[in-house]
Amino acid sequence: MSLEIYLNHYSNSPLKSVIKAIDESAKKSFEEASPIPAAANHSVEFYNHEQERIFNQEWICIARTDEVPNTGDFLTHDIAGTPVVIIRQESNEILGFVNACAHRFTCLVPKLAGNAFAFTCPNHAWTYGLDGSLKHAPFMEMKTNFDIEKHHLKALLIEIWEGFIYITLAKNPNKKVSSALEGLRKNIVGQYDMGSYQTIIRESMSWDANWKNLIENFTESYHVPIAHQKTFANHKKPIEDYICGEDSDHYCYHYAPQESESGPGSAHLNNTKLKGKWRRTMVDFCIFPNHLVTLMPDYLWWVSVMPDGIGCFKATWGVAVPPEILAEVPTAEYGAWVLQMADYMNTANSEDKTLVQGLYRGSSSQLLPKGTLHPIEKNLWQFTKYLSRISS
Structure with a gap:
């Protein structure tokens, strides 16, 4: 910035x-x-x-759907200082997340675009599936009551219109x-x-x-x-x-x-x-x-x-x-x-x-x-x- x-x-x-x-x-x-x-x-x-x-608060267009055609295809973008990432799922759905690790918020995906089957944080190797769920957190068994299922990427709302992908940082947007x-x-x-x-x-x-x-x-x-x-x-x-x-x-x-x-x-x-x-x-x-x-x-x-x-x-x-x-x-x-x-x-x-x-x-x-x-x-x-x- x-x-x-x-x-x-x-x-x-x-x-x-x-x-x-x-x-x-x-x-x-x-x-x-x-x-x-x-x-x-x-x-x-x-x-x-x-x-x-x-x-x-508003819906922001960041890409077109054919830019992420295959499972694991992703694109990153910044919105008002918030890094975001969109990922094509195996179900063909496109999901969006804040591009920050759920551990200590290191930027998870540094590349602008690419394809991956998982995303690993370069800081402590926390690894996430395409759906944002945490799959692996090295040595976190040392922390009492650590539940891997309670730690995942912050999901964002996405909507597709006429081939364009819109994403919003709002939790409850006032329109579709x-x-x-x-x-x-x-x-x-x-x-x-x-x-x-x-x-x-x-x-x-x-x-x-x-x-x-x-x-x-x-x-x-x-x-x-x-x-x-x-x-x-x-x-x-x-x-x-x-x-x-x-x-x-x-x-x-x-x-x-x-x-x-x-x-x-x-x-x-x-x-x-x-x-x-x-x-x-x-x-x-x-x-x-x-x-x-x-x-x-x-x-x-x-x-x-x-x-x-x-x-x-x-x-x-x-x-x-x-x-x-x-x-x-x-x-x-x-x-x-x-x-x-x-x-x-x-x-x-x-x-x-x-x-x-x-x-x-x-x-x-x-x-x-x-x-x-x-x-x-x-x-x-x-x-x-x-x-x-x-x-x-």
Whole structure:
């Protein structure tokens, strides 16, 4: 975690004043809306508050199901400073645990990903099964009344939605992912069958900005024709064609069709699910608080954003493609094809990095204009309303 804090006018903003500013912004109509209050990106008290109210309570996307396809496959992740691990079981279920030994809390699984039939703590060789149960604790028979069955990994709740794996640190979350996102699935993204898309890339990146700055950037496409000349602007989606979705406590989205009905950004001829304009339509959506997805007929790009300090975040991102697309890639050309896709996405990330870090730097100023939002930036206003609900 980044410990360095760059102090500015907003760093010492009291929690109550930041929440009040967010609430006042959220109460405005969209026509009168302004950007997220600058102090929300810089206040130390608000940063600590959102760690507890958001990242320790909400459902956080950390992977896709096909990234752990086999028994014993695992992935590790950090959520608000808590290391977690997910493991595919022999029953095919995916379980999640706090990645800490039940003895003295040493990080149990140091690797980012892999396959194992058991997990042994490097400190004292306590060994656990895939289900988190303690199987072996050397020399603990020396401790009176030690019961091996009472010591196991701390289990966490997991839910699968449209091929994505969500995990929460909350003991009793106030919602289920599937019910919260049913409107989005039923009305928009369900027709794409995201669960069938197959992962080809998983990467991570660290940028010098507040985590919310990337949410701001991703949830509006007003910048695309200007900033993404090397990538997304080539799909030629006119600004006036973008449609922003309904208000929701759990998500926001916008979508637009591209001009071309064939080639990149369009559905494969063997795709029989998508009809009409949806065969060439992109959907950008955010599952609150931090799961971002660009969904297209021929690929999806997902990002999970995690704060790593007030002015730094780490984002895990991946790319997945429909099976009919993957089926046409010759085995001998697969490596080069994936590399080409990775280069494309890294170029898009580079285009966005300048903007996102600029948002953080610019919003640190003590003197700022009122600000406003473009008609296709409604998702930013919806995210502000989410921050108001979750923070108050």
